[in-house]
Amino acid sequence: MRRRILALVGATVLLVLVAFAVPLAALIRTVAEDTALTAATAQAQSLTPVVATADRNTMQPTVELADERDPADVSVILADGTVLxxxxxxxxxxxxxxxxxxxxxxxxxxxxxxxSVQGAAAGNGVIRVFVPDDELTRGVTRSWLLLAGLSVVLLAGALLLADRLARSLVDATTDLSGVSERLARGDLAARADPDAPAELGIVAGALNGLAGRISELLREERENVADLAHRVRTPLTALRLDAEALRDPDDAVRISSGVDGVQRAVTGAIEQARRRGGEGRSADAAAVVRERVEFWQVLAEDTDRAMTLDLAEGPLPVGCAPGDLEACVDALLGNVFAHTPDGTAFGVELTGRSGGGARLVVSDRGPGLPPGADPTSRGVSGGGSTGLGLDIARRTADQGGGRLTLHSPPTGGLHVELELAAPA
Structure with missing residues (x-):
């Protein structure tokens, strides 16, 4: 498109220049010729009184002086053939x-x-002026060169302005294409420049509005699925506790296995809803943790759990997707509710790291880790369920350039520490 605009502007300006420059060049030639002939005529008219009244001897020096001063050849021819x-x-x-x-x-x-001079003292005479071609075209070549140079400058200026206009149009079009491709890949944070020229700005604004609406709809969908999953997970936790309290081991294993199957489906729905929408690899840990803590606080009140919060003010940017961080926080808090009795107090602490990123600590006053247990397997039931588990938190830490550590303090309970690095 850029080449076509340049070609169109160049052809248009060139036609205009030719339409004006060719007649102007001809006019310059005509003006130069008329100027030379007018000067010659004036010279001849100045000699007419001398030729008409003076004798030959008086006439000769005057004619020679006029010929010497005039670039044209000035002659006086008398009736007897004498040439002065x-x-x-x-x-x-x-x-x-x-x-x-x-x-x-x-x-x-x-x-x-x-x-012709008639009735002169020396008889009829003729004043002859011969104007050479050099005089007829004096200054024409220089004027034509100036005209050609001015035409080239105008053409170059027009092409330069057209190039800038074409570049702005092409850049805006390329930006729209790039934003469309990013949206097609799922990057809903992509936005076009609404200040693009002419109608492209209108298209960019409409595209941004469409992207915003899609993001809003997906966010509502994720929240609805997550809310539904949370409502289902709460009675599942109660069923698991009831199953573990059964006296018959076979019944306990059977019911726990069914609960694990439903919990796997719920977990899959949560992860699928949160990963949909092409989130970027950056999130504000302070905002995400605060939102998820408020989400779980209702269940904590229902189960008589005291919650201690120490959340740093944001923003605390970390190098993982918001959905991944939400799933991680839900996994850590879900383990507290799933593996500690009702009424067990727990705390959530979020602080910033000196080198950037964030540090999240979830601690509880529960029974802690059983002897010889694999810390990363906490939350894995005997039924073989992967649950929400600490595997989600470990993967989030690895993807975010951090680490996950667990330890049981001497006073009992469990401390889970998650460190996340700053965005790259």
Whole structure:
């Protein structure tokens, strides 16, 4: 498109320049010729009184002086054939002048002009002025060069302005194309420049509105699925506790296995809803943790759990997707509710790291880790369920350039520490 705009503008300007420059060049040539002929005519008219009244001896120095000063050849031809001033042939035009006819005509090398003077003291005479081609075209070449240079400058200026306009249009179009491709790949944070030229700005605004609406709909969908999953997970936790309290081990295993199956489906729905929408690899840990803590606080009140919060003010940018961080926080808090009795107190602490990123600590006053247990397997039931578990938190830590550590303090309970690095 850029080349087509340049070609169109170049052709248009060139046609306009030709339409004006060619007539102007011809006018310059005509003006130069008229100027030379007018000067020659004036010179001849100045000599007419001398030729009409003076004798030959008086006439000769005057004619020679005029010929010397004038770039044209100035001659006076008397009736007897005497030539004063510049040498001149007795041409047919001179013969017409001796007969009383003033005329001019093109001659080899220039233009010949004769002015008839009748009734002179020395008889009829003719003033002949021969204007060479150099005088007829004096200054024309220079004027044409100036005109050509001005035309080239105007054409170059027009092409430069057209190039800038075409570049802005092409850049805006390329930006729209790039934003469309990013949206197609799922990057809903992509936005076009609404200040793009002309109608492209309107298209960019409409595209941004569409992207915002899609993001809003997906966010509502994720929240609805997450809310539904949370409502289902709460009775599942109660069922698990009831199953573990059964006296018959076979019944406990059977019911726990069913609960694990439903919990796997719920977990899959949560992760699928949160990963949909192409989130970027950056999140504000303070905002995400605060939102998820408020989400779980209702269940904590229902189960008589005291919650201690120490959340740093944001923003605390970390190098993981918001959905991944939400799933991680839900996994850590879900483990507290799933593996500690009702009424067990727990705390959530979020602080910033000196090198950037964030540090999240979830601690509880529960029974802690059983002897010889694999810390990363906490939350993995005997039924073989992967649950929400600490595997989600470990993967989030690895993807975010951090680490996950667990330890049981001497006073009992469990401390889970998650460190996340700053965005790259």
């Amino acid at each position: 001033g510049a040498p001149a042939p007795r041409s047919s035009l001179v013969e017409l002048g001796l007969r009383g006819v003033s005329a001019s005509t093109d001659a080899p090398g220039g233009r010949e002009m004769v002015f």
